[in-house]
Amino acid sequence: MRKIPAAMATQHPDNALAPFWDEQKDPFVSVHKEIGEAVECFKRLGVNEYMWDWEGKHADAAVIDKLFSDHYEYFSKNQLNRDKFLTFRIPNIWEEKGYSLLQAMTVILTAEDFAHDLKLTNRPLFEIILPMTENSDQLMKMHILFEKLANFKSKEFTSGTTDNQNIIELIPLAESIHSQQTSGKLLRNYVAKYSRRYGKNPEYIRPFFARSDPALVSGMLATVLANKIALSQAYEFSKESGIPVFPISGVGSLPFRGGLNPDSLDGYLKEYPGMRTVTIQSSFRYDHPTPKVIEAINELENKMPKTKPVIFNQKTEKALIGIGEKAERYYHDTLIKIVPQVRNVFDSVPRRRERRQHIGLLAYGRKVGNEKMPRAITFTAGFYSLGAPPEFIGMGRALKSLSKSELQLVLDSYKSIKTDLEKAGRYLNTNNLNALAEDNPAWNEVKEDIELARQILDLELQPQNSGEKAHLEATSKILNLSRKPGGKLTKAISDTAVLRKSLG
DSSP states (O other): OOOOOSEEEOOOOOOSSOOTTOTTOOSOOOGGGHHHHHHHHHHTSOOOEEEEEOSSBOOOTTHHHHHHHHSHHHHHHSOBTTTBEEEEEOOOTTTSOOHHHHHHHHHHHHHHHHHHHTTOSSOSOOEEEETTOOSHHHHHHHHHHHHHHHHHHHHHTSTTSOOOOOOOEEEEEEOSHHHHHTHHHHHHHHHHHHHHHHSSOOSOBOOEEESHHHHHHHOHHHHHHHHHHHHHHHHHHHHHHOOOBOOEEEOOSSGGGTOOSTTSHHHHHHHSTTOOEEEEOHHHHHSSOHHHHHHHHHHHHHHGGGOOOOOOOHHHHHHHHHHHHHHHHHHHHHHHHHHHHHHHHHHHSOOOSOBOOOBTTTBOOEEETTEEEOOHHHHHHHHHHTTOOGGGTTHHHHHHHSOHHHHHHHHHHSTTHHHHHHHHHTTOOHHHHHHHHHHOTTHHHHHHHHHHHHHHHTOOOSOOSHHHHHHHHHHHHHHHHHTSTTOOOHHHHHHHHHHHTSOO
8 A cells, every 4th residue: 555645735825925945035936946846845844745736727747857857866765656746636627628638647658658767666647636526427537538548658659668557546626515515425436437447446545625615615614514524424435335545635724724734733633533634735834934844744644644533424414514504605695795895905915826817718717606706815815914804704693593403513523613713813803894894784794793603602803912913903004005096905915924824
């Protein structure tokens, strides 16, 4: 059985500060720096897996050539697909144009050739992440496309040499609460189709559960509960099938996007037992002292494999789905009324990576109702920069709507709900909320959510230290700037990001 890394470094652009390895001290990481970044993550931080992202962004197709050419000694001793892992996230051709898919698959095949010629043991690339997986047919389509391409290449381009392996390992990434709540069904269907085609079961599966995008679309409470249901179903599937599962979570630093950072490690491990890999995004790596980051990664590798999952019975699962549906409705109802007022702030959030901008052609967009949403990091950064953490949208009214037994189930299932909301509450600016409500009465619903959550959970919602007090003052400045034509918001948003140790 291969090694399963607990920490997967990713290119998610949520850092406030510049990377520790960047001599120019620039928080923006261009495409040509990402290969060096991967090496730094492997060498300096001790990360064992790095996600190479082809989804909605530019990616360097020469990644393996450059890694082996420029760092041969390191990778001859720390071989890819044995000691270190480079995992491609490919485009979802049902959501965005598949221009990069053929390129990514070709890189996987030619990397195998290069490694063979260098006398390395394993093919470097063998596993890909399919984002926005909704059904098993999509997974099998990727298998079939790769198989055909590998066979064609072996026959037409490298005939007479060692044939390419034509089976790829797939990681299904579930990004909606519905797909997470039905992940057990997806895994069962996938294995049935896989075994029919290949005459065997997968050796293991690494189901991947998103945290940021479902929170953007459905709100934090519904997303947390969906994550837990997905974890439960994954292990229930494993118990039935005998196929080991190693779930992955796509988490950011702030509570809305998962709340994992070097300061919150123990709490996260207690809240999500059974998770086997977590994304270590840019903020985790660059907005905290490097020795602390290294220590946290080592701790994840040591502790995460030992946590024991929680499996819900059908009655509990059904109740949690119902609670999530209530929470999602309150979130939607308010969000669509306040998002238009925040668009100029979203537009001013600083960029940290090179993303494809041609929405609908080279990338994809998210919608809630008829409202087009920004990316999750931009969304989170915009609301935090106004002193209105999105964790609270719909939260209080959802909690109030629950029966006594439902509320207790939430408290039993989401044990750190109070901690997460109090962390977010340190960045509230009630004066800003009052001012926003004067322009748009829908903000009164957010104020109600905050007050109800405070009462029901007995929350303390105020700054706790000098940095959080400075954040409060900075968000007042941002609101004023946002109301002035041509107001220079980007620098002010960057300043608040540094104070909260994450862009969004």
